[in-house]
Amino acid sequence: MSERSVERALGLLAAVGLAIGLCAGFLYAPPDAEQGEVQRIMYLHVPLILVSYLAFFVVFVASILYLARRRERHDAIAHSSAEIGVLFTALAIAAGSIWGRPTWGTWWTWDARLTSTAILLLIFVGYLMLRALVDDPSRGATVCAVLGIIGFLDIPIIHMSVVWWRTLHQPASMLRPGPPTVAPQMQVALYANLAAFALLYAYLLLKRVRLEQARWELSRLRMEVAG
Amino acid sequence: MTLVRRALAIARKDLLAEWRDRESFTAMVFFAFLILFLYSFAFGGDQALIRAASSGLLWLALIFTSVLGLARSVQWELENECLDGLLLYPAQREAIYLGKLLGNLAVILLVELVIFPLFAVLYNVDLWSQLPKLLLIALPGTVGLAAVGTLLSSMTAGLRAREAMLPFLLFPLTIPLILAVVRGTEVVLRGEPFDLAVPWLKLMGAFDVVFVTASLLTFEYLVEE
Numbered sequence: 001m002s003e004r005s006v007e008r009a010l011g012l013l014a015a016v017g018l019a020i021g022l023c024a025g026f027l028y029a030p031p032d033a034e035q036g037e038v039q040r041i042m043y044l045h046v047p048l049i050l051v052s053y054l055a056f057f058v059v060f061v062a063s064i065l066y067l068a069r070r071r072e073r074h075d076a077i078a079h080s081s082a083e084i085g086v087l088f089t090a091l092a093i094a095a096g097s098i099w100g101r102p103t104w105g106t107w108w109t110w111d112a113r114l115t116s117t118a119i120l121l122l123i124f125v126g127y128l129m130l131r132a133l134v135d136d137p138s139r140g141a142t143v144c145a146v147l148g149i150i151g152f153l154d155i156p157i158i159h160m161s162v163v164w165w166r167t168l169h170q171p172a173s174m175l176r177p178g179p180p181t182v183a184p185q186m187q188v189a190l191y192a193n194l195a196a197f198a199l200l201y202a203y204l205l206l207k208r209v210r211l212e213q214a215r216w217e218l219s220r221l222r223m224e225v226a227g
Numbered sequence: 228m229t230l231v232r233r234a235l236a237i238a239r240k241d242l243l244a245e246w247r248d249r250e251s252f253t254a255m256v257f258f259a260f261l262i263l264f265l266y267s268f269a270f271g272g273d274q275a276l277i278r279a280a281s282s283g284l285l286w287l288a289l290i291f292t293s294v295l296g297l298a299r300s301v302q303w304e305l306e307n308e309c310l311d312g313l314l315l316y317p318a319q320r321e322a323i324y325l326g327k328l329l330g331n332l333a334v335i336l337l338v339e340l341v342i343f344p345l346f347a348v349l350y351n352v353d354l355w356s357q358l359p360k361l362l363l364i365a366l367p368g369t370v371g372l373a374a375v376g377t378l379l380s381s382m383t384a385g386l387r388a389r390e391a392m393l394p395f396l397l398f399p400l401t402i403p404l405i406l407a408v409v410r411g412t413e414v415v416l417r418g419e420p421f422d423l424a425v426p427w428l429k430l431m432g433a434f435d436v437v438f439v440t441a442s443l444l445t446f447e448y449l450v451e452e
Contacts, residue, residue, distance in 0.1 A: 067448050069427065122399035129395060133386050143382045146445045150378070153441055158433050162404035164426065165410075218403055 003210070010203040016076050017196030020187070022045075030188035032150060041099040043189050047197040049117065050091035055085030055201060056124065056152055063148035072216060073209070075141035078148050080208035082127050084201055089121045112163045123151045137216075233318040237326025240298065242333055251296040255338045259293060262288040263342070263349055274351070281350045282412035285406060289339060290372065294394050296334050297376035300327060303383040310450065320447035324377065328439075339365055352416055360415045364424060367431035368408030371438060372388070374401055378442040381449050392452045409427040 025043035032039030043145070062078035065071070094115070097107045127147050134140035182190070245251055266284050270277045277284070303311040343361065347354035354361065379396050383389040398405075405428040414424040439448055 061407070067445065106411045119399050119402050123396075130386075132381070133388055133392060142448050146382060146449060149445060150263075150375070150400065150438065150441050153437055154403070157403045157430070157437065159432055160404045164430075196265060209378060214315055 003206070005142065007206045007210070008202065010199060010206060014196060014199035014203045016191070017199050019192035021196040024189035024192045029185045030183060032186075035103055038099060038102050041095055043193045045092055045095040045099060047194040048088045050194060050195045051201045052085045052088035052091075052092060054122070055081045055088060055205075056120070056155070058146040058205075059085065059124075059127075060152035063145035063152075066145045067149075072141075073213070076209045076212040077205070078145060079131060079141075080205050080212060082124050082144075082148065083208065084204050086121065086124050086128060088197075088201070089117060089124070093117060093121065110166060112159075112166055115165075116155075116159045116162045119162070120155060123154065127151060127171065144148060230319060230322050233322035234314075234325035234329060237313070237316075237323060238329035238333065239328065241330030244303075245330070245334060251299050251334060252337065254397055255292045255295050255334070256341050257270075257290045259338060259344055262291060263346055267349070276288040277350060278352070281352060282416055283344075283409045285342075285346050285351075286368075286409050286412065287333075287383055289342060290398070290405060291394075291403070292338060293335050293376060294397065296338075297331055297373075297380045297397075298383070298389060298393050300331050300334075300377070302389070303378040305385050318446045320450060321443050323450065324381075324442060324446040327381070328373055328377045328442075331377050332370060335369050335373055336366075339369065354416075357415050357418075360421060360424075361412065364408060364411035364415060364428070367428060367435055368404055368411070371404045371431060372401055374435060374438045374442055375404075378446065378449075381446065392414045404426060404431060407434070 021043065025040050029040070029043070031037050058081040060073045061077045062081065066074035066078060093114075100109065101107050127144060130147060131140050131144045133142055262286065266288075267277060270280075302311075304313060314320075316323070343354060343358070346352065376393075376397055379393055379400075383392045383396070386392055407430045411424040411427045411431075413419075414421065414427075
């Protein structure tokens with residue numbers, strides 16, 4: 001299968017998955033016993049944040065590969081994944097903020113996980129700004145690869161420091177050991193949305209990488225024409 | 228231990244150049260003092276409020292200040308192609324990073340040694356009895372700051388907006404360090420039991436180890452082109 005058709009298939013799957021996820025989140029899953037309808041934001045908030053962590057992990061791995069092998073493709077993956085990660089993190093924070101207003105009574109609070117997510121967003125916004133500022137593409141790729149690596153290594157340290165600083169967030173309910181405390185329909189809706197957003201991420205990543213490669217091709221052709 | 232000897236030679240060169248014009252040092256001390264001076268206007272002269280926040284104020288002033296020296300330390304290597312000269316120097320790239328790191332560390336530590344007494348006078352803090360403990364907190368904090376700062380300044384050197392870019396990258400990455408060093412200083416200045424500062428010291432130690440190692444591994448890629 002060619003890259004184009006993989007991309008098209010992923011796009012289709014993501015669209016179907018998101019539609020199923022919407023139905024599951026709004027119709028299949030029951031409203032929360034305490035929070036009511038507003039808890040449905042979880043089906044957007046949690047997948048977005050989990051997928052953005054995946055995106056930053058991809059930046060980390062692709063950055064190491066770029067430094068080791070110097071392939072343009074690895075740089076394109078790191079750059080594209082960072083862009084999607086920043087978008088998803090920002091959306092997750094916005095969705096969380098809308099969820100926090102009725103349940104915690106505030107748009108923003110300096111809770112541990114909230115704070116460390118915001119710091120992560122700042123680091124990778126810096127990554128995108130740095131990339132935009134470096135004119136030489138291969139210099140930009142190297143510099144950003146180093147930043148992608150140390151930015152990712154910083155995540156556990158940031159997390160630990162901020163947890164010691166303060167904590168208020170409800171403990172993670174899906175990814176911890178022991179029996180889950182969430183109703184089975186809710187879990188189904190959450191996993192459906194998680195899969196849909198992961199597909200959306202894969203689709204956007206492929207598309208964005210291809211765009212980046214088309215850009216190089218264009219600048220190479222321009223150089224050739226200019227002689 | 229040629230690596231260490233070569234790193235020391237580079238640090239010595241940087242410090243000698245700094246000693247001859249004292250440009251970074253003077254600017255940094257004055258800037259840090261100015262920030263500490265300005266804070267009291269932000270707080271409207273409320274002494275209790277200032278004292279409660281003083282550890283955070285001190286370190287924010289020092290971290291803002293450190294950007295001045297860090298940005299310059301690699302930037303001046305680009306002028307007159309000094310960096311190319313350094314790269315011809317028969318040493319591993321790691322020695323260049325370590326030398327730059329030591330030079331930056333020494334300058335920031337010296338600035339701190341001048342600023343601490345000024346801080347004590349301005350904010351009416353009893354510093355003298357606590358000075359050894361304060362230095363024990365300040366040292367790992369400053370090592371981490373200089374380690375990340377040296378790496379980042381070699382990334383941003385030569386860029387169009389480097390003055391803005393260095394703090395954009397440095398501040399978010401060093402937030403764990405800022406939290407730790409501020410909490411540690413609070414423990415010391417308020418006379419709380421020193422045990423409370425130990426977890427923060429460990430955190431700074433972990434930060435320093437992770438970032439010095441990561442910098443040593445990645446620095447050669449940044450200068451090889």
